[in-house]
Amino acid sequence: MSLVLDLLGTFFFAISGSLLAARRGFDIIGSLLLGSLTGLGGGVVRDLILGVKPTAFANPAYLAAPLVAAVLVFFLSGPVTRLPRTLLVFDAGGLALFCVTGAVKALDLGANPVEAALLGVTTAVGGGLMRDVVANRDPQLFDPHDLYAVPAMLGAAVIVVVWLVGAYNPWTATAVAALVFGVRILSLRFKWHVPLAAVTRHTKGTP
Amino acid sequence: MSLVLDLLGTFFFAISGSLLAARRGFDIIGSLLLGSLTGLGGGVVRDLILGVKPTAFANPAYLAAPLVAAVLVFFLSGPVTRLPRTLLVFDAGGLALFCVTGAVKALDLGANPVEAALLGVTTAVGGGLMRDVVANRDPQLFDPHDLYAVPAMLGAAVIVVVWLVGAYNPWTATAVAALVFGVRILSLRFKWHVPLAAVTRHTKGTP
Amino acid sequence: MSLVLDLLGTFFFAISGSLLAARRGFDIIGSLLLGSLTGLGGGVVRDLILGVKPTAFANPAYLAAPLVAAVLVFFLSGPVTRLPRTLLVFDAGGLALFCVTGAVKALDLGANPVEAALLGVTTAVGGGLMRDVVANRDPQLFDPHDLYAVPAMLGAAVIVVVWLVGAYNPWTATAVAALVFGVRILSLRFKWHVPLAAVTRHTKGTP
Numbered sequence: 001m002s003l004v005l006d007l008l009g010t011f012f013f014a015i016s017g018s019l020l021a022a023r024r025g026f027d028i029i030g031s032l033l034l035g036s037l038t039g040l041g042g043g044v045v046r047d048l049i050l051g052v053k054p055t056a057f058a059n060p061a062y063l064a065a066p067l068v069a070a071v072l073v074f075f076l077s078g079p080v081t082r083l084p085r086t087l088l089v090f091d092a093g094g095l096a097l098f099c100v101t102g103a104v105k106a107l108d109l110g111a112n113p114v115e116a117a118l119l120g121v122t123t124a125v126g127g128g129l130m131r132d133v134v135a136n137r138d139p140q141l142f143d144p145h146d147l148y149a150v151p152a153m154l155g156a157a158v159i160v161v162v163w164l165v166g167a168y169n170p171w172t173a174t175a176v177a178a179l180v181f182g183v184r185i186l187s188l189r190f191k192w193h194v195p196l197a198a199v200t201r202h203t204k205g206t207p
Numbered sequence: 208m209s210l211v212l213d214l215l216g217t218f219f220f221a222i223s224g225s226l227l228a229a230r231r232g233f234d235i236i237g238s239l240l241l242g243s244l245t246g247l248g249g250g251v252v253r254d255l256i257l258g259v260k261p262t263a264f265a266n267p268a269y270l271a272a273p274l275v276a277a278v279l280v281f282f283l284s285g286p287v288t289r290l291p292r293t294l295l296v297f298d299a300g301g302l303a304l305f306c307v308t309g310a311v312k313a314l315d316l317g318a319n320p321v322e323a324a325l326l327g328v329t330t331a332v333g334g335g336l337m338r339d340v341v342a343n344r345d346p347q348l349f350d351p352h353d354l355y356a357v358p359a360m361l362g363a364a365v366i367v368v369v370w371l372v373g374a375y376n377p378w379t380a381t382a383v384a385a386l387v388f389g390v391r392i393l394s395l396r397f398k399w400h401v402p403l404a405a406v407t408r409h410t411k412g413t414p
Numbered sequence: 415m416s417l418v419l420d421l422l423g424t425f426f427f428a429i430s431g432s433l434l435a436a437r438r439g440f441d442i443i444g445s446l447l448l449g450s451l452t453g454l455g456g457g458v459v460r461d462l463i464l465g466v467k468p469t470a471f472a473n474p475a476y477l478a479a480p481l482v483a484a485v486l487v488f489f490l491s492g493p494v495t496r497l498p499r500t501l502l503v504f505d506a507g508g509l510a511l512f513c514v515t516g517a518v519k520a521l522d523l524g525a526n527p528v529e530a531a532l533l534g535v536t537t538a539v540g541g542g543l544m545r546d547v548v549a550n551r552d553p554q555l556f557d558p559h560d561l562y563a564v565p566a567m568l569g570a571a572v573i574v575v576v577w578l579v580g581a582y583n584p585w586t587a588t589a590v591a592a593l594v595f596g597v598r599i600l601s602l603r604f605k606w607h608v609p610l611a612a613v614t615r616h617t618k619g620t621p
Contacts, residue, residue, distance in 0.1 A: 238611030
């Protein structure tokens, strides 16, 4: 079950990567590679930190997700991407699923609760951060106009508690992911945000 | 033999990193570091995914390559880099050698054919991607005007087949690398390309 | 003792990350995340290369540093960050401590002297490089107007020698870190620099 959610998260993030590739004028192979990096990057970092073989390279099913995503974006991008928020919605889906599956994988491998929650957040925000960095774009993760890491932190913390009290199952996992997705989307819609990094905002300057 | 090809690939990529450093006005130490990242980065990621100690840190010969590259660029950059394509040629040499040596190292360590081909491509494109990202430049990997990942994918797939049929040896390895190099250079010369990520090209927009 | 210096380095780098977040207009969570990446990123890469569990995820004390840094920057950023060099000073503190603690950790785990020095430099420059890359800013590491990697290389080399002759203790470690800090700050003040990457400087051009 966790595998299904993880593959779905991979697929959603891969779609976001391929959509960004389309928007930036990359070719179909660039779309496949940016989708792969987005969909698989966070999980690879999590697995390296956990000291296990990255699933993305061990299970071929993980490679199908970016392939399907790149093909779909190639053929459907007209109608789909004309809606400006499409990329953000798929990205939110990946974020929601990965904070859950990332934390649960860490717990399954014996991580303590704090580490598991951190790895859930790392998995959730890692792929999108790599996508934005290699595509030379200001990362969504640092956009102060809405909440990005906060719903992932919330979801990772909640699923760790759910797992600790023995209530983890496909339904609770899906419910937590839906909560994260909802908070992320609502924060975009209603411009929910947290305070800036500094009480006194500074202008961008050297150095 | 694989070591010789791998060191040569490291050297070629290191030259491309040092040439970019020269072009960007970095100093000689920045040249050494950017050359090291370019030459060693892809292999370090491959080795971490394979779960082995990165050779770049275990074998001092790998450190000599970026040192020599930085010194050569320092003294020869006038005549060499005035040819605008020099960086691209060295980068193509690294790409050609690393898709072969990366895949073969994975096979030697017991990876399955698909994983080995993927790791060959990762090794080949990883260093150049890191180079372009840290130097704050649109990655060559995503340039839609020529083929970059495609020849590496081709080379990794071919060498895996060659290895599986028991025909891997220094000559076949060199032949496959030459094929990859040729395709890459011809794609630059004749602007070979693949279709864009989306049928309908979109303008760059927010977000 | 090494732990104290390492935590202090984490804290200094985290401050530099949170200050950059403030300057770029990120929110408080972006400040926490950029501080965490800066403070913990170099050590995570070092530990992955060494094949050990990253301490950042194993010891909760390492998480306290970016938390405290983000809170401090939030409340104190007015008076502190108005001094334009504040970020550079904290960054220099992290650099000085991490080239020492990174090299010593590698030596403790059985690395040879060359590898230990390299990992000291990697630890020292890694976090700041990641900070600048994800914040979409030209890396300090490549700024040719002062010395950044050079003092870290010096410090890593010196501490390896100190360790080899059996003179490593809290006082010598602190002295080497102070030396690195001093060289870095003096290079900023007096614009010490090394030659450019190429004798003939080239203009930035495509590609």
